[in-house]
Amino acid sequence: MTSENDSTSAPRRQKVQAAEVGTDILKGLAELAPATSLSKLAEHVGMPASKVHRYLQALIASGFAEQDATTNHYGLGREALLVGLAAIGRLDVVKVSMPHLVELRDALNETCFLAVWGNKGPTVVHVEQALRAVTLVTQVGSVLPLLGSSTGLVFNTFLPEAETAPLRDEELAAGLAPSAAELQEQMAKIRATGLHPVQGLLMPGVNAVSAPLFATGHKLAGVITVVGAASAFRADTQGSAAERLHQTALAISERMGGKMPD
Template identity: 25%
Template structure:
């Protein structure tokens, strides 16, 4: 089953190997955990990211120690590194942590009536996800009403090439994300997973043309998903809305009514987040 990446005590940055707590405390007069939080605070204040040198200057720390904190935080999903610029920025795990700590902007609450209506229309599990450079991350979901229930939980991660949500991220996300992902080895989950970069690139173009994605039995045998983009007010991709269910209920040639219901719900949720255009890339 998919692995749940919600952090527990042993996964917190100050407990991970590679950071010398005594050294940092002596140097900075602060516990290692606080130094890690200050690294995250600095990155959160820099939308375009920061390099190691600039971050070390801002924090008044040696570059080597900043790099060690960044390495551990990146390993656990708290920061990401841009493959083109090597700049660091806050990662998807911070998104999930922030979602758990605040209710100021909770897309599930904002979209709940729309999600419930979609779930009732299609009878399947409805999932909202965000994404990182290499993976889709489940934010939350509504269980379906079909006899066969798909087990998911917030924090579950999937490779982009194995799920419909990932194809949306590649189709509507930044060009550099798409280039970097297509340049690496593509992992296989089943014999149906797309692992050829040229074929995946063609699939991405198809997704852009029709505005939605599917992935019949590409993650698990017997499971399919339909996904559509969720756009933010600034025109950037927020994440994805997906219907997930048994291949019996979501066949490889999907019901046009299911596709239409999904697209309408995605447009409504995007509008609720302030977006009033048409998703394009």
């Protein structure tokens, strides 16, 4: 005989199991980002393709997944991005940096942003756009090249070798980055100055200067960057903008109990 408790707990168990399956599929989409086919996703999560497809339709309907109409590949949707950004927002570096970035943006009238290290590399998590009528659009969620951006080069300099090596080797092999010798020279300059300026590296006509942020134990917590049009923004290590950026990075690092490694 089935008890009342058994009859009510069965649907509850089914809901929990369904939530677990949906979570596993979302994790699979994140691990195979930016997009993947149904067959690869099913193989990755160890489920029948028909079952994965059924759950994907529900995730798409709720905005947690999306399908590219051209390739039919699947990826994370807007709602998943918002959840991820909310989780990132709990990091101390985001909370501490936000008011400082507002002050920096107001002082320089140039776009300023914060990036942290994500599973695909340097990831923009907060942007303060310039107040002028024409601004440079840097989107939250953008993943920047490790060796093809000032932000990425700072990460490459201060993060442990084990974290950066796979992405660095991939970019070096693709010929889209400096030579190994040039890279070592750049890293030495970044360590010496705590800044890295570039002119038109990531985007023609756009200059940028980046600085590292450190937490307790000399651990790199993020990178802040100022970007501006080359016609008006001077990107070097000696100008007033670079000095203001450097002081901002030091203030944020001090607040988090960190400092530049010796």
